[in-house]
Amino acid sequence: MGFRVLAVIDRDKDSDQTTDELAKIQAACDAVVRLPPGAIERAMADGLPLKSLADASATLTEYGIPDPMGGQPTEGAVTNLCKVIHKQGLHEQFLEALYAESNAPHPPVISMTLALLELAADPSHSGPGLIDVPTVSRPAGA
Incomplete structure (x- = not known):
């Protein structure tokens, strides 16, 4: 067609199961874009300033939970935020908070993922069937 x-x-931790699942997905697709190592929640937060994450985290109290970052802009608090987003299923709500400003840019990993999808969607794309999104560091001093 x-x-x-x-x-x-x-990208879950490497294991026989994840290797088998990846092979099945690749067999069914023309191209697979794989997020950086770690949970999807981490990919949503990587590359963003800690203050932006703390501000978005504070809005999650609207869903009846304490602020996952507790107003603490630290990497440890980001890890807690990611755990809460996962456990509570607050992915959409967290992204909505990140996009609170109408002109807010996509988080870096999301931007790169969309750009790689656009590249892979082109019928002339003959590159690798598996495209890994690179890891993005937090901005210096953020």
């Missing part, structure tokens, strides 16, 4: 089939997947 001429449709290109693309997938975006997170």
